[in-house]
Amino acid sequence: MDWNRTKTIFIIVFSILNIFLYSMYVNRQVGVDNMQVIGKTSVEELLQLENITYNPIPFTKKEVSYLSAHIATFSDEELKSLTNQSFVLVEKSRLLSHLKKAVKVKNEKGDYDFEEFLTKYVLEGSNYVLWDLDEDEQQAVFFQRVKNETIFYSPNAMLVVHWDDDEEITHYEQRLLHDFVSFNHKKDLLSQDDAVGSLVTRGYLKPDSTVIQVKSGYSTLVQLTETQVFAPTWNIQVKLKDGAIENYFINAIEGKVIEFQPDLLEEQTE
Numbered sequence: 001m002d003w004n005r006t007k008t009i010f011i012i013v014f015s016i017l018n019i020f021l022y023s024m025y026v027n028r029q030v031g032v033d034n035m036q037v038i039g040k041t042s043v044e045e046l047l048q049l050e051n052i053t054y055n056p057i058p059f060t061k062k063e064v065s066y067l068s069a070h071i072a073t074f075s076d077e078e079l080k081s082l083t084n085q086s087f088v089l090v091e092k093s094r095l096l097s098h099l100k101k102a103v104k105v106k107n108e109k110g111d112y113d114f115e116e117f118l119t120k121y122v123l124e125g126s127n128y129v130l131w132d133l134d135e136d137e138q139q140a141v142f143f144q145r146v147k148n149e150t151i152f153y154s155p156n157a158m159l160v161v162h163w164d165d166d167e168e169i170t171h172y173e174q175r176l177l178h179d180f181v182s183f184n185h186k187k188d189l190l191s192q193d194d195a196v197g198s199l200v201t202r203g204y205l206k207p208d209s210t211v212i213q214v215k216s217g218y219s220t221l222v223q224l225t226e227t228q229v230f231a232p233t234w235n236i237q238v239k240l241k242d243g244a245i246e247n248y249f250i251n252a253i254e255g256k257v258i259e260f261q262p263d264l265l266e267e268q269t270e
Contacts, residue, residue: 050200128145219231
């Protein structure tokens with residue numbers, strides 16, 4: 001066998017293969033660039049075609065970071081500060097509390113008002129924000145906040161409050177995250193317009209709907225036993241033709257649509 005000739009053939013074949021792969025890469029990049037241009041045009045066309053109302057939001061380009069946090073365990077010292085309630089701890093990180101005396105869920109005007117309850121009876125209650133209120137089930141779901149940003153649908157950063165037919169709070173369940181740390185390496189933040197455009201081009205938004213709000217927060221990227229990693233997230237609130245409100249979530253770095261499990265709140269509030 002002529003090894004020199006064989007070696008030459010292999011060199012030629014691999015050279016051709018490299019040229020072929022490089023041409024594919026170049027064509028792919030050109031295709032991506034063209035697709036981005038076409039995508040921007042198609043978003044506007046789709047909005048008009050589906051009669052979706054959206055007012056573009058001014059955006060200043062900036063960099064953001066991922067966050068990590070630890071699941072908090074409730075200490076005896078912290079629990080001693082809780083008044084007017086008895087409680088049970090599950091694995092030291094899930095607090096189940098029953099109030100001994102009635103606490104009204106509505107104020108004198110007849111509106112739901114949880115501010116006083118959160119301040120007086122819940123550990124770090126000021127760090128929770130109301131997300132969902134269900135009058136039929138007589139419960140309210142709160143999400144924890146960090147750096148004035150809401151943590152969406154993390155089971156370890158939720159507070160669920162229950163009341164009875166007399167509109168008096170009876171018990172609640174709490175989980176908490178602490179020791180938040182920002183990752184040093186920062187990433188470019190996706191604009192609100194690009195987040196909405198991602199939903200439109202993928203067919204998530206329904207005809208005759210209106211984008212009423214786009215707000216920032218965080219959602220779980222990686223969940224370990226005691227630690228979680230969170231990614232910056234856009235929450236897009238949309239009002240449908242019948243007046244119903246739908247929420248969508250976009251990873252504000254990668255641009256991926258985040259679909260939370262629909263039964264997550266139900267599991268956490270049983």
